[in-house]
Amino acid sequence: MQDIIFILISVLAGYLFGCISTGTLVGKYHHVDLKKVGSGNSGTTNALRTMGWKAGLITFAGDVLKAVIPVMGARLFLPYTGMGADWVYFSALLTGLGVVLGHNFPFWMHFKGGKGIAVSAAVILSLADWPVIVAGLVIFVAIVGVSRYVSLGSLVVVWLIPVNTLLYHRDSTLFVPLIVVSLVFTVLAYIRHKDNIVRLIHGNERKLWGEHKEEK
Numbered sequence: 001m002q003d004i005i006f007i008l009i010s011v012l013a014g015y016l017f018g019c020i021s022t023g024t025l026v027g028k029y030h031h032v033d034l035k036k037v038g039s040g041n042s043g044t045t046n047a048l049r050t051m052g053w054k055a056g057l058i059t060f061a062g063d064v065l066k067a068v069i070p071v072m073g074a075r076l077f078l079p080y081t082g083m084g085a086d087w088v089y090f091s092a093l094l095t096g097l098g099v100v101l102g103h104n105f106p107f108w109m110h111f112k113g114g115k116g117i118a119v120s121a122a123v124i125l126s127l128a129d130w131p132v133i134v135a136g137l138v139i140f141v142a143i144v145g146v147s148r149y150v151s152l153g154s155l156v157v158v159w160l161i162p163v164n165t166l167l168y169h170r171d172s173t174l175f176v177p178l179i180v181v182s183l184v185f186t187v188l189a190y191i192r193h194k195d196n197i198v199r200l201i202h203g204n205e206r207k208l209w210g211e212h213k214e215e216k
Helices: 002-018 022-029 044-051 053-081 085-104 117-127 130-147 150-157 160-168 175-192 194-202
Strands: none
Touching: 002 053, 002 085, 022 044, 022 053, 044 053, 053 085, 053 117, 085 117, 085 175, 117 130, 117 150, 117 160, 117 175, 130 150, 130 160, 150 175, 150 194, 160 175, 175 194
């Protein structure tokens, strides 16, 4: 029962952190409503395209921190409660999921937020083993560098959470719930990127730089 209580608290804490919309706050500072410009998304990519690299960097940093702080907090604090290592990792993973849910569906923005890639990357940074982190960075940079599609790189990298669980936690007593929750991160990313996927298929997804084929 105690483990369940801490897990519920972790998810709620993660959600509340996730509801902090860095892009919206940066947009207000620049007198820009990200919901009304560009892609209409409050995440890093739209902030970068509409307000410049400094605003994009600040938005990205804020979104990373709002995930790293609660997830690392869970990893560092929960062992002192007597919770076992498997449950600590599970709770931290659920905290990260809570952050993604809060980022994507913030209650104070009528549940219309970002797409969860920066915060998912922060969860990977906070929980994954270093080979997965390095591989993820290399893969993302390579895909975006070659294709110039941030969305494509993002859709590949979100698989690193279930991959990390499969590689390093397959012997865990909680492997089944761990892999299920890990896959939820990936599913959420694909749901939030459904329009991007359609544009990628038709070849009119907007590129990070350079010209792109306009949708007809």
